[in-house]
Amino acid sequence: MLMQRWKWIITGGVQGVGFRPFVYKAALHARVTGRVLNTPEGVLIEVQGAPDQLGLFEDTFQATIPPLARIVTWDRETLDPLPGEDAFQILKSTGGHGHQVLISPDVATCDDCIADIRDPENRRYRYAFTNCTNCGPRYTITRAIPYDRACTSMSCFPLCPDCLEEYENPLDRRFHAQPNACPVCGPKLWLTDRTGRTLGENDDAIRATARLLMDGGLVAMKGLGGFHLVCNARDQEAVQRLRDRKKRQDKPLAIMVRDLDAARSLCALREAEGDLLTSRQRPIVLAQARPDRGLAPGLSPDTAYLGVMLPYTPLHHVLFDELSHCGAGPTALVMTSGNLSSEPICLGNREALQRLGSIADTFLLHNRDILIRCDDSVLRVVDERPQFIRRARGYTPAPIDLAQDGPVVLGVGPLLKNTLCLTKGRQAFVSQHIGDLEHLEAYGFFRETRAHLQDILQVQPQAVVHDLHPDFLSTAFARESGLPCLPLQHHFAHIHAVLAENKYMGTAIGLALDGVGLGDDGTLWGGEALLVDTQKIRHQRLARFSQVMLPGGDAATREPWRLARAFLHALNIHAPADKPWPWLADFAGADKVVGQVLERRINSPLSSSCGRLFDAVSAMLGLCGRISYEGQAAIRLEAIQDKDEKGVYTCSVIEYEGIVELDTLELFAQVHAEWLGGECPAKISRRFHLGLIDGLARLCVLLAEKCSCRTVALSGGVMQNLTLAAGLPRALHAHGLTVLTHRELPPNDACISLGQAAYGQLVLQP
Incomplete structure (x- = not known):
């Protein structure tokens, strides 16, 4: 019999996903000999047999690849057969630098493990740390590559004989499941009060937690990527x-419910939203809440959308099983990040007791260390496609594939909604959500994330790309890194990000619509039409929104009434002496000062921001004069729209002195005139939204003709407005334009680091 030997090197997400036992089973089925092991280059497979046996192995391999595996490259070569080989073996992993394997994101508990924890005869009955190769923690417990138990936070839990037998049996679904454990040998749970006094352990702790939640208690619960603050x-x-206690007065709070039926009882779920909820990533999904939902009215006071997620750890499932015995109907729990507003999520037990002691009544703790902070991901569905609001647990550190290879570049992101990005070959690794770099705690999280990401990828950046703003902590980090620094303007980074996600190379018109970012002319941008050419690495500002002053600078972003005053001042509209504007009633004293500031142009930088336009309209309609979280004014403005209204305000495109401008002052003037005439704010809001979409579409048509470019890329936090996110691409398509949108990252500032890193790769190309 003619024997042949094939060698494969497979790279990608192929560690910790049951890949080697899958290969072993395929080899047994085809009756081939050989070996499989993890190496720095990837998973190495050698198979030996007759041609028909090797063909059967390859067919079986391709037909039954594990669902969590993500193959990036698959190279095969022919070797000389090895005489005397009589079996197929799984060998130990080998370490080394320059590896080509990926760590899997954390994965929600699989159906088989849920069945285990609900079976009274199973040794893992109600065990809160049950997992297998198809589910469980990965990224958040991994210290280094290769992904073996010794390199995870499970290294301090020696396997008992039963777990060791599973771990070493290639035919068991827990073969080399690195977090494998059971009640005998694995992590433990306990419940404490604020002083650290133990109130219960393991199953007793879960029962006590359920009672406390039904009695109105606040519990800090250690989860997969950090702590949650939980209540009924x-x-x-x-x-x-x-x-x-959390100092979060209005910002929406996410909830967790037991199953999809419970979610449907609270929200009018579309099929795509249900698919997201039940996906292995188990993100928070923003869905339309039912009016008779029976929940506390303060969960999402500014919007009709509710953030919902399903259980994704065994602890969640066991807790909801216990709550189901309490007779309270379909239970819903608030599950919000375990932190004070603007701080990073808590990671360790001592840290949580210290930082959350003023919030939580009790603490449900465990002794499996979390090595990497990772918040819940948040998505919504726009035109039946997912849109990220926050990308973290379940998705990171999965890479974004790029159009071309390139050197290693670090993008350090912006100030708000910060993420980091490292490139490696044709892939970009965007970190989990880090948050706002306005506090030292967040900056510490930023630094530890950079170190960990660089360590697990085992790369050294050749350059770092940062924002133009000199006062950002991320900019300071870049300048102190010792690496060559490349500055990139905020909004051009937005457009580079959406182009990189779509693997687009060439010229595109980019609409960057957000709050504010420092422009290269010293003004504050935010409503920009930009030309980006990724082949010639060319940038040009093509058009902008009307410029208005921001009285008080940053204060104007926190107090939208100032922005309404600024727009009216720009239009030379003043309040009648005998009838002050009602939306200024709460700010009468400060308004006199702001009026003087506008007249004298003191501390009032010019801005073309789209986000500030939304804020101004919201304030003038009396919806939001002062915000308690970013985007609140715009969220309220969108929420009140009369969807049956068909009227559209005019938003002209004007040209003067070589400048193309979308006349958003004209748009605001119509809002003011109809508000003054007593028109319903719901109709005004709708006409404003439709008018802005119409104006942006006509602007893009004009620029497409000027630039001979039919591709438009959309980015910026305003693209999280559902009306614009759905309506603007449709309007552009109707004019025959090709539209690129974000698919793998949020359109907000979380995408900036990708745009920076992708730009850096282009600049450094030989």
């Missing part, structure tokens, strides 16, 4: 107490 979502007093 039907208890209005508990929810308000959580808001008061």
Whole structure:
């Protein structure tokens, strides 16, 4: 019999996903000999047999690849057969630098493991750390590559004989499941009060936690990527107490429900939203809440959308099983990040007791260390496609594939909604959500994330790309890194990001619509039409929104009434002496000062921001004069729209002195005139939204003709407005334009680091 030997090197997400036992089973099925092991280059497979056996192995391999595996490259070569080989073996991993394997993101508990924890005869009955090769923690417990138990936070839990037998049996679904454990040998749970006094352990801790939640208690619960603050979502007093203690008065709170049926009872779920909820990533999904939902009214006071997620760890499932015995109907729990507003999520037990002691009544703790902070991901569905609001657990550190290879570049992101990005070959690795770099705690998280990401990828950046703003902590980090620094303007980074996601090379018109970012002319941008050429690495500002002053600078972003005053001042509209504007009633004293500031142009930088336009309209309609979280004014403005209204305000495109401008002052003037005439704010809001979409579409048509370019890329935080996110691409398509949008990252500032890193690769290309 003619024997042949094939060698494969497979790279990608092929560690910690049951890949080697899958190969082993395929080899047994085809009756081939050989070996499989993890190496720095990837998973190495050698198979030996007759041609028909090797063909069967390859067919079986391709047909039954594990669902969590993500193959990037698959190279095969022919070797000389090895005489005397009589079996197929799984060998130990080998270490080394320059590896080509990826760590899997954390994965929600699989159906088989849920069945285990609900089976009274199973040794893992109600065990809160049950997992297998198809589910469980990965990224958040991994210290280094290769992904073996010794390189995870499970290294301090020696396997008992039963778990060791599973771990070493290639035919068991827990073969080399690195977090494998059971009640005998694995992590433990316990419940404490604020002083650290133990109130219960393991199953008793879960029972006690369920009782406390039904009685209105606030619990800090250690999860997969950090702590959650948890309370009964039907208890209005508990929810308000959580808001008061967490200092989060209005920002929406996410909830967790037991299953999809419970989610449907609270939200009018579309099929795509249900698919997201039940996906292995288990993100928070923003869905339309039912009016008779029976939840505390303060969960999402500014919008009809509710953030919902399903259980994704065994602990969640066991807790909801216990709550189901309490007779309270479909239970819903608030599950919000375990932190004070603007701080990073808590990671360790001592840290949580210290930082959350003023919020939580009790603490449900465990002794499996979390090595990497990772918040819940948040998505919504736009035209039946997912849109990220926050990308973290379940998705990171999965890479974004790029159009071309290139050197290693670090993008350090912006100030708000910060992420980091490292490139490696044709892939970009964007970190989990880090947050706002306005506090030293967040900056510490930023630094530890950079170190960990660089360590697990085992790369050394050749350059770092940063924002133009000199005062950002990310900019300071870049300048102190010792690496060559490349500055990139904020909004051009937005467009580079959406182009990189779409693997687009060439010229595109980019609409960057957000709050504010320092422009290269010293003004504050935010409503920009930009030309980006990734082949010639060319940037040009093509058009902007009307410029208005921001009275008080940053204060104007926190107090939208100032922005309404600025727009009216730019239009030379003043309040009648005998009838002050009602939306200024709460700010009468400060308004006199702001009026003087506008007249004298003191501390009032010019801005073309789209986000500030939304804020101004919201304030003038009396919806939001002062915000308690970013985007609040715009969220309220969108929420009140009369969707049956067909009227459209005019938003002209004007040209003067070589400048193309979208006349958003004209748009605001119509809002003011109809508000003054007593028109319903819901109709005004709708006409404003439709008018802006119409104006942007006509602007893009004009620029497409000027630039001989039919591709438009959309980015910026304003693209999280559902009306624009759905309506603007349709309007552009109707004019025959090709539209590129974000698919793998949020359109907000979380995408900036990718744009920076992709730009850096282009600049450094030989």
